[in-house]
Amino acid sequence: MNSHSHAALIIVGHGSTTNPDSSSPTHLHADSIRRRGLFREVACCFWKEEPNMREVYEMVDSDVIYIVPNFISEGYFCQQVLPRELRLDGPTTQRDGKTIHYCDPVGIHPNMTRLLLQRADEVAPHVPREQTSLVIVGHGTSLNENSTKAIQDQVALIRSGHYGFAEVIDAYMEEAPFVKDWATLTTAPNVVVVPFFIADGLHSFQDIPVLLGMREDVGAALSESGVFHQNPHQLQGRSIYYSGAIGTEPLMADVILDQVHDFDAKHQVQNPKGMPNDEVKSSLAYWLNSGLDEIGEILITTQPDGTYSLCHIADRGKDDLQVHHEAHDALFIARSDASGTFRPLHSAPTLNRGWRLDLADLDELRLALDFFYPAAIGMARALEQEKLTTVPLRDLLGRQTGMYRFVNTISDDQAHALIGRTCANTKCLRRILWPLTATQPMAGAAAPKTQPNHAPNAMPLLCIEACTHVVSAARKVARENYEAKEKEKAEAG
Ligand code: SF4
Known part of the structure; x- marks a missing residue:
């Protein structure tokens, strides 16, 4: 296979808000490819888990991005949902100085x-x-x-x-x-x-x-x-x-690579030469040097030899922690809470305690933080650079299809109330940056959630688009509206 050392690979999976096994193969194939060093960056994103398809672009620096759907067919998701969510306009999309190649899903490859x-x-x-x-x-x-x-x-x-x-x-x-x-x-x-x-x-x-x-x-x-x-x-x-x-099957990682190879051959892609950006990593190094040593529930300790140690903030100073040594271990530490319950929302304040993660360098640190808080470092950097794009709630609700196609019928007051309620129920540590519409800010019960909420020595956790919990809650309200109207109609006549 040609070298793609200049490019990022993004593997898109479905994910689940309830089943921890749904996203595991996608993460494992990504890890397998990452270890081979074929791409400059390898990231995953999901329809039902974090990071979502808007956030994942903030996780990669590379100007060339290959996207491979880890889906079984060319059906509804690959033809409609993924291009819409990833803002793709064909096999190759040029946007914001990036070249984004959209490969075929793994399931249709002859291998x-x-x-x-x-x-x-x-x-x-x-x-x-x-x-x-x-x-x-x-x-x-x-x-x-x-x-x-x-x-x-x-x-x-x-x-x-x-x-x-x-x-x-x-x-x-x-x-x-x-x-x-x-x-x-x-x-x-x-x-x-x-x-x-x-x-x-x-x-x-x-x-x-x-x-x-x-x-x-x-x-x-x-x-x-x-x-x-x-x-x-x-x-x-x-x-x-x-x-x-x-x-x-572990060999699915090779099928992902086969789809990239076939895309290059079919579309005669010429690999560019030149030095790629390293902006996310540079920002992380700068913040650490500036004294920022927390993110969410995590404490980052920079050791004198240039390595890093992470632990739960509440475990600061403890010496009886279980020690891990690979960035990929963060995926498993962050997966379940203390009771073993799946944590689909990584920014919920339910991170397990009792562990320490020792990491060799900044690359490993960045990767581990993306497992703990997907895309958080990239989003914080983009905000600082005034390049962060947020998605108004009405835009998000308006682009839903299938069983969610009616969610945008909720009133503005209902939207503010359900955001306040949903984000409070999850105790999510993120700060909402998106407005209701391009001209209307979030108000009412949702307004406090838009205020800065991180400590002075912490990197922020940001929310650039309402998550799947909000869309589900909006569907419930829209359904109640519909049922109330039907009842009114039946009573009237
Ligand atoms: S919508 Fe609310 S609960 Fe969901 S990620 Fe954003 S801040 Fe957290």
Whole structure:
């Protein structure tokens, strides 16, 4: 693969506000690519987790950015949601001096076939293929017909490749052929089921086992259970081998790189030469030298030898902390609170205590801080440079689609009240920078949240766009408005 040492790679995932396993593969593939040193910067962003698709641009300095959707198909998300949220206007977008290349999603790459075969062999070792039905399972949706195409393409490739399976079929959760009909769709004594999903989220781990009859009820999330270790499952006179989602396969990192390589080849991209910026890192160094040593709930200690130590502010001076040594460990420290509950909102004041993170240099420090508080350093720098773009609440609500398309019908008073309520409930440490509209500031219960709230020795945590918690709360209010109107209408006549 060509060197991309001048460029940033951004991997986009779906994420989840409830399931900690949803974003894990995206982070792991990013870490794998980062360690190979092929790109100058590697970052992730998510639809339902932090950093979001507006914030992530503040995490990278590079003037050339490759974006690879860690999605399974070219469907609704890759064709509509991601280009809209990432402000893309085609395969290559020029904006604010940056060149942004939008690659195809991983799931449609031809090399996915290799991964599927490998996964099938791993889950059912020594089981003869000629006595095995391979079932590739997808979601199926009415939102976009392309969502099933990636799976049908893989089925066709494996069938035509004559890999020796008794049969290869596709099946879906929400459209025919249905997963729940697996016993009539297949004929071989062994059935290998591979979910064609990016992560072991709610569908692959909880819903599909129920549809297959392996479980009676939707069970606990992956991290609390072990269904993949119970193969084979004896059901309806057959042996079922159930695999983890294909997206958890470590070789998916290579498919991400393959998509970048294919983009360069297809669009004849010439890699530029010259010195890239290093502005975010420079700002971080400057702030540390100026005496800023806190961010959110974290204390940063600069050691005499130029290394750094991080810990919870409340653990200052303690010497019985569990010591970690890699920036990537921050991802796991920040993942759950003291009770083990998932923390989708990193700026909630629920960071675990009892750890210390020793980091070798400024690069590692910057990476760790982006795991603790995604994009915070970049946003603080952009604010200082008066380059930070915020998204008015009405713009955010107005661009929602699908089940959220009515959220912008809430009144201004309702918007102020729900912001005050939602941000107070989460106890989020960020300061809101966005207005209601381009000409109307946030007011009422939301106004206090727009005021500076960080200590003089701390780097600020900033909010440039309302988060998914606010959009969900707005949907609830919009729905109540609608139901109240319907009730009024019914009573009137
Ligand atoms: S909208 Fe409120 S809760 Fe959400 S990130 Fe911003 S400040 Fe925090």
